[in-house]
Amino acid sequence: MKTVLAIDMGNSYISIYKKNCGIVLKEPNLIAVSGSNSNYKIIAFGNEAKKLQGKTAENVVIFTPISEGEIKSREYLSALIKHFLEKLSISKFSKIKALVTIPCGISKQAKDLYRKTCFMAGIDEVKLMPSIVAATIGSGKSIKGDSTTFVASFGGGVTEVAVLNLNSIVKGGTLACGGRSLDVAIATSVAEKNGVLVGVSSAEKIKEEVGSLYENDTLNMEVSGINVSSKMPQNIIVFSKDIRLKITGYIDEVIKLIETTLNLCPPEVSADITQDGLLLVGGGSKIVGLCEYISKAIKMPCVLSEYTENATILGAGKLLSDESELKTILENVGG
Numbered sequence: 001m002k003t004v005l006a007i008d009m010g011n012s013y014i015s016i017y018k019k020n021c022g023i024v025l026k027e028p029n030l031i032a033v034s035g036s037n038s039n040y041k042i043i044a045f046g047n048e049a050k051k052l053q054g055k056t057a058e059n060v061v062i063f064t065p066i067s068e069g070e071i072k073s074r075e076y077l078s079a080l081i082k083h084f085l086e087k088l089s090i091s092k093f094s095k096i097k098a099l100v101t102i103p104c105g106i107s108k109q110a111k112d113l114y115r116k117t118c119f120m121a122g123i124d125e126v127k128l129m130p131s132i133v134a135a136t137i138g139s140g141k142s143i144k145g146d147s148t149t150f151v152a153s154f155g156g157g158v159t160e161v162a163v164l165n166l167n168s169i170v171k172g173g174t175l176a177c178g179g180r181s182l183d184v185a186i187a188t189s190v191a192e193k194n195g196v197l198v199g200v201s202s203a204e205k206i207k208e209e210v211g212s213l214y215e216n217d218t219l220n221m222e223v224s225g226i227n228v229s230s231k232m233p234q235n236i237i238v239f240s241k242d243i244r245l246k247i248t249g250y251i252d253e254v255i256k257l258i259e260t261t262l263n264l265c266p267p268e269v270s271a272d273i274t275q276d277g278l279l280l281v282g283g284g285s286k287i288v289g290l291c292e293y294i295s296k297a298i299k300m301p302c303v304l305s306e307y308t309e310n311a312t313i314l315g316a317g318k319l320l321s322d323e324s325e326l327k328t329i330l331e332n333v334g335g
């Protein structure tokens, strides 16, 4: 028996696509661990671990096995994947083949670590490909032929920009920050302005609900936190304008990366790009007003992917059924 999967190894979420079935699992890339380093016990995985965030006893830590695109714990990540495979009732006696999406431009050692982690989780055969390539295909763009696609991916741990054509990456760049570092910045900003400490998961909710790049947006929401001085619980209202500076700070860095990448391209490629513009993918691309903000800065059109954070897994899943295209892509950009 053989099981063929695509796995989007995202910093925030792990998604699994089963060939001919579609997306069969999507859960946070989190585990809850109790005890000490040498004597630890995993007490919750994925969705269950996320529910515990900010609510755990002192000896329980919510751990992110991948941070800024790098595997921080092979043990935890392989345990998480193994748990997901068991949850999907994928028998450990079946031969498991997986196409795994990873960040762009990482070292050979880092790629080996992804591979080894998958083997530890019980996957028998592993093929690696850059998630930005999968996300482009998942957004319905072809990377075959000489038509060029310019894409920016806003993930949880990394932000990537790439120019793709002829099944390969012409130019690309990565920022070792993404949605999660923005959450931390938002929590800091709320503490400074309101004198109230909010957890990272509350900061993420604030970002998703009221984060906006429109200057006059009046979106707001109530959140609870702990008053810095009294140490008592307190509810506050957070407005779009309270966190806008943190968001523009991050996006302005991405715009610099977009411009640098563009400047490195040969003139013929730049001409193609200027016409079609930039494709935005990843969960962070849902920030309100992002398309307009970037488009104005780089003076070219921006298009939001129809599938934002699911574009990567959909693209990788689609490739499972197109062996010749997959082979060509892996020869050019695989690892």
Ligand SMILES: Nc1ncnc2c1ncn2[C@@H]1O[C@H](COP(=O)(O)OP(=O)(O)O)[C@@H](O)[C@H]1O
Pocket (backbone or CB within 6 Å): 009, 010, 011, 012, 013, 014, 154, 155, 156, 157, 158, 178, 179, 180, 204, 207, 208, 209, 211, 281, 282, 283, 284, 285, 286, 287, 288, 308, 309
């Ligand atoms: N509406 C939204 N506004 C801003 N950020 C969002 C929104 N929805 C999701 N995100 C962010 O997108 C990130 C996850 O995106 P995703 O592409 O799944 O990342 P990864 O592939 O690294 O797991 C998280 O940081 C999440 O907070």
Ligand SMILES: [Mg+2]
Pocket (backbone or CB within 6 Å): 008, 009, 010, 011, 013, 155, 309, 312
């Ligand atoms: Mg992803």
